[in-house]
Amino acid sequence: MRLLASLALQNLGRRKARSLLLIMAVAVASGVVFTGATLMRSIDSSMAVGFTRLGADMMVVPEGALTNITAALLTVEPTDLVVDQDLFAKAGLASVSRAAAQKIARVEHSGIGSHHDSVDLIGFDPALDLTVRPWLVERINRDMRPGDVILGAGREAALGSELLIFGKAHTVYGRLGRTGVGTHERGVFMSFATLEALAGSVHGPNGPPAVLQKGKVSGFLVELAPGATPLQARFAILSTLKGVKVVTGDSTMSGIRQGLAALLNGILALMVLMFASTALMVSVLFSAIVTERRGELGLLKAIGARRGQIVGMMVIEAVIATGAGGVLGVALGVLVMRLYERSLVYYLENIGVPFVWLDGPRIVMVAVAAIVMASIIGALGSLYPAWRASRRDPYDLVRGEG
């Protein structure tokens, strides 16, 4: 193995310019794939955050509830009416991708703000949420726990500080950005369990609000399934779920979100094509290299090299070159992303458009995958020409045939 690797390295060193060009070609391809995959995943996450910041596609509330239509559906409206929390889970509607339940209780004398200020206590399910967490601009560096609250942009409190609600201590877990939606800006957000734990302390004219009961919610913020139209979803919801009404958001945004998701998939397909064309290029190049070295390969076979050794030498040579190209491509990709971060991302964040980079371990995984893919392309691209040469009689190769 060491002998084959050493011969492969020496062969690469013979035609430095050609080897360098091969490495550069693979570097460009794997750099594009690495950068593209990282940016695409980052853009995907950013889009998810950006679009969810624009609100849900539609809102489903109890039939008699009054709704204040805003540009963005970020929270349900305070109402005395409730619906069952498992309404959507039971219905299983194909046109609905996600239905995030919310509880909202408008309360006074809670201990937040001045004595007579009303406060919207909003309960949400962090696992299904699509309109609260995307707006987090700062938070404690840990997962959300029972007793944690998130403050709307209109409320001030230091992260980690204690906040008394009806005399019960809560921790300020995070703060949301400005949305321009009143309920959202003034709200105090918490998990269902945390809100339900306040039921004993909240008293209205007819006792605690019904929404604080377990299993009851004020409504749902709905995200459509890819390809589903608001009309289809509305029809499906109204024909399946009883006692609800549907409030539709801005359908233009739903269309843009679905269109961009399709575009990202198209870019992924282009990257796959680019890698495939690189594999073909490596194969063509190694066919030429085998033709050029027929005499030497014949000589190696004549002096006792086995077929496996001939194939191994050529494949190792290709893997070294394409692997090096992969590493170089990743390095170039990192540079490109630094430039991107300092220009476009900086600009986007300055105008308030969020850009969420993939986390470090995932970027490392994408980098390793790009290098491994580049090496596999080298191995696959050289395998057939090497295998063909290894099948020839040594005499044919020495004479320059085959």
Next chain:
Amino acid sequence: MLSCRGLRKDYVTERGEVAAVDGIDLEIAAGRYAAIIGRSGSGKSSLMAMIGGLSRPSQGQVMVDGTDIWSLSENGLAAFRNRRIGYVFQFASLLPTLRLVDNVALPAMLGGGARSSATYSRAASLLGQMGLGDHLDAYPSEVSAGEQRRAVIARAMINEPALILADEPTSDLDEQTEIEIMDELLAVNRERGTTLILVTHNLALAEQAEQIVHIAHGVIVS
């Protein structure tokens, strides 16, 4: 040592099949120096390639020391070429990226089994015997054509083969170098008892052979 029966080699050309070797029977005893002579295109190199396990015969059998070499598996034949046969080709057949000592050691390294240090020590010793002791670390392009050919003979000897096949080994060398190279090959034949088969169209070189096989149009004529 070497026995060929009904050996035939056909090549497919645009004008149909052509028999380069047409049913040759041949016996060469162990330790002999045999010369295969004939004009260009007579089939002598094709015959040698079949004898040396380099080109599969269209028909016939090649026995070397009792082994039917063309009945061996692919890897078996590679191992046979590696251990039992040494080749000296009509062209400078050294790998340009390897030093002379690496080139000489290469067959032993490819065969595996041998310790690297022992192989290199033997390679250096063989190069020393060929008068190349001062050129162990030289690359092929840094030595003369005659020195390259001596290194090829050293490489052919590294696994102590029973048979050396030399296909026009001096065709591109000057007269003096040709004599020196032939002296080296004959010394290997006489001193080590290695069977030597020389393919040449130079009758003067063949005169010293113990057995001369004259080929024309793919058949033995004398």
